[in-house]
Amino acid sequence: MSMIHRCVAAAMAAWVLPAAGAEIPIKPLPGLVLTTTVHATITTTTTQFGLMDTEDLISLTDAGPDGLTYKIRMSSPSNQAAAKELEKFKLTRKVRREDLEQSSRMTLLYSTQDPETYAGQTFAETSTKVLNALKTTGESPFVFGGYSTGDDTTSMLTQALSKADAASEKGAPGALPPLGNLFSMLGVVRHYYRGTLHRVEAGPVPFSVLLNGVRTTVPAIHAAGTFTFATEPPTHAEIWWLDNPAYPLNLRWAVGHATSIVTRIDMPADGGTAGGAGGKGASGGAAASMAKQLAGKSCHIELHGIYFSTGSAVLLEESEPMLKTVAALIKSSADAKLTIEGHTDNIGSAEYNQKLSERRAEAVRQALVTRYGVPAARLSAKGFGLTRPVETNSTFEGRAHNRRVELSRPCAAGR
Numbered sequence: 001m002s003m004i005h006r007c008v009a010a011a012m013a014a015w016v017l018p019a020a021g022a023e024i025p026i027k028p029l030p031g032l033v034l035t036t037t038v039h040a041t042i043t044t045t046t047t048q049f050g051l052m053d054t055e056d057l058i059s060l061t062d063a064g065p066d067g068l069t070y071k072i073r074m075s076s077p078s079n080q081a082a083a084k085e086l087e088k089f090k091l092t093r094k095v096r097r098e099d100l101e102q103s104s105r106m107t108l109l110y111s112t113q114d115p116e117t118y119a120g121q122t123f124a125e126t127s128t129k130v131l132n133a134l135k136t137t138g139e140s141p142f143v144f145g146g147y148s149t150g151d152d153t154t155s156m157l158t159q160a161l162s163k164a165d166a167a168s169e170k171g172a173p174g175a176l177p178p179l180g181n182l183f184s185m186l187g188v189v190r191h192y193y194r195g196t197l198h199r200v201e202a203g204p205v206p207f208s209v210l211l212n213g214v215r216t217t218v219p220a221i222h223a224a225g226t227f228t229f230a231t232e233p234p235t236h237a238e239i240w241w242l243d244n245p246a247y248p249l250n251l252r253w254a255v256g257h258a259t260s261i262v263t264r265i266d267m268p269a270d271g272g273t274a275g276g277a278g279g280k281g282a283s284g285g286a287a288a289s290m291a292k293q294l295a296g297k298s299c300h301i302e303l304h305g306i307y308f309s310t311g312s313a314v315l316l317e318e319s320e321p322m323l324k325t326v327a328a329l330i331k332s333s334a335d336a337k338l339t340i341e342g343h344t345d346n347i348g349s350a351e352y353n354q355k356l357s358e359r360r361a362e363a364v365r366q367a368l369v370t371r372y373g374v375p376a377a378r379l380s381a382k383g384f385g386l387t388r389p390v391e392t393n394s395t396f397e398g399r400a401h402n403r404r405v406e407l408s409r410p411c412a413a414g415r
Contacts, residue, residue, distance in 0.1 A: 024218060024244045026211065028068055031268025033305070033318050034058040034124065034249075037396040038109070038260045053396075057307060058124055059318055067097040070124060072110055073318075075310035092116045093123050103127045105143040105192070108255060121145060124250055126241050130197075131248040134221050134241075138199040144227060144237055144255050145192050193235055193255070195227035204243045207251050210264040210401055213304030215391070219243040220251050227255070263400035266305045269325050287328035294329070299411030300341070306364060306405045313359035315367055323364070326407060327372035330379065333409070340365045341406040342383040343390075345399035350385060357383030364405055 026032075036056045055075050062069035072091040091110055094117040105121040107114075133140040204219035211218070220240040227235045235256045242249040252261040269286035294301045305322030308314060315323075330338055342361035344353040361381035368374040391398035 024242065025267065026218065026242060026244065026247060026249060026265055027267070028060060028063045028125075028247045029268055030060055030063055031321060032060040033264075033266045033307070034060075034262055035264035035266075035307075035400060036260050036262050037400070038258070039396075055310060057316070057318060065097060067100060068095045068124075070094075073316070095121075095123050095125075099127065100125070101127055102129050104130050104141055105145060106250070107145040107190075108253070108258065108260075109146065111190075118145070126248045126250070128245050128248065131221060131241060131243070131245060134197065134199045134223055135243075140197050140223075141194075142197045142225070142227075142237075143192050143194050145190050146255055146258065191229045191232075193227035193229045193237070195225045195237065197223040197225045197237070197239070199223050205240070207240055207242075208397065209251065209262055210304070210397070212265075212267055213302040213404070215401070218251075221248075261396060263397050264304075269305070269321055286325045287332060290325065290329050291333060294333070294407060294409055300406045300408035303364070303405045303407055308360055308363075311356070313356065313363040315363055319367075323367055323372060326364075327368050327374050329407070330368065330374050335409045337378055337380065337410070339408045340368075340379065340381045341408055342381070343388055343402060343404050343406065344386050345389070345402040346386045346393040347399065350387075354383055354385035357385045359383070360405060 034057070036058060038054045038056060053076075057073040057075075059071045059073075060068060061071050070093045072093060091114070093107075093110065093114070096117065096119065099120060099122055103120055103122050104127065105118075106126060107118050107121050107123055130140045130142065200222040205222050206217045207220040208215060208217055210216070219242075221243050222238075222240050224236070224238040227237050229235075237253070237255045239253040240251040242251055249265075250260070250262070253259065290301055303322055303326055305319060305325075307316040307318045309316065340361045342357035342359075342364075344357050346353070348356075358381070361383050365379050365381040368379060369376045386393075386402070389398075389402045390404070391401045393399050393402060
C-alpha cells in the first residue's frame, strides 16, 4: 500500500457519510474546477527517476447535449524550471455524451499529442453504465488507457519533468525540452490495460474533499482489480468514483505507479451559466451569501475560487468568477475597510512562504481595485505565510487547503 493510500485509508475511518438520500452538490456545470495532485515514481529502461507531484487544474468549460469539454492546466511544485515552462501548457479534452452513458474505458493523464476527443472513453469521470454495474452486480469489465515505456505505466510529461530534475541537480541549464517536443522525443505511447473492476466494500465509502473551500464528506464507490497489457506484468488498479449517477467523478485512482487524487472541487457561484463567468444577479446572490458568513463570529471567509501558478503570485483566469463575486461583496459591505489575507502550506522556508503569501494577497487586492472598481482605500493586503494552517501539512489534501486566500473584517475578538 502506498503512502498516499495509507493516509487516505486512515482518515476515512473517522468520517461519516451524508444521510441517505441527501443531495450531492457536485454537478457537471460550466465553471466547475477540479484541483488534483498526480504522484508517480518514474522508471525507464535506462534511467531511474525519483518521485514527482504535479498539481493540475481541470476546468469544465462546456456541458451540453453533445457532452463535456474540459481545459487542463498543469504545474510542478517541486521544479521551478518546469513550473515556468508549464505556464504555457493547457490542453482541451472532450467527452462525448454517449461515452458518458455507456463507456467502460477511461484515459489516464495527458499529452500534447492527444486528440481532443478519445471516442469510446471517458476522462474525469466514468459512465453511468459502469457505476450502475458496480452498484448492482459488484463488478464491471474496464479498460485504463495509460502511457508506457518498457514495463512502466507513466505520464510522458512527468518523465520529461523528472529528467529536468535530474539534470538540474547536476547544474545543467535548459534541461526541460520545448513543450512541442515534450512527448514525441521520449517515444512513449498509450497502452490499454484490460481487466475487471470489483467493488471493494458492500456500500458507499466516505471520501473527504474541499468543496467550495469547506471540508466535506461525499459518498464514493471504491473498486479495484488486476489489469494486463500484452506481455507486461499484471498491474493493480484502484479507483474511487463519486456515487452520483448524474456525475460519477473520478475522486482518486491508482494504476501501477501512478496516482491521482482530487483535493478541491469548486462549483460555479452562478450555477454554471455563461461558462462560469457569472451573471449580475448570480454574482450578487453569491456575494450576499458570503457576506452573511463574513459577518459571523470568525470575521473572515475563505475565497475558494482563487488560483495561482505554482510558487507565484500570478492569478489564473479561472479566478475571475470569484474575483467578481468578492468585488460585489466588498462594495455592498458596511465595513469601511477589509483585508485580503494570503496563506501558504509549509513547502519551502518560512521566509519564502511569507513573501509568497504577501505577494498573492497583494495580487488579489490589485485585481479587485484595477479590474473590478473596488476603492483602493477600502482594501488592504496582508500575508501570513505558513503560520496559520487550517489542516495538517502532512497530506496533499491538507496542504491544498492551507494554500488559500481569505477576506477578513475588523473583529473585536481579534485573529
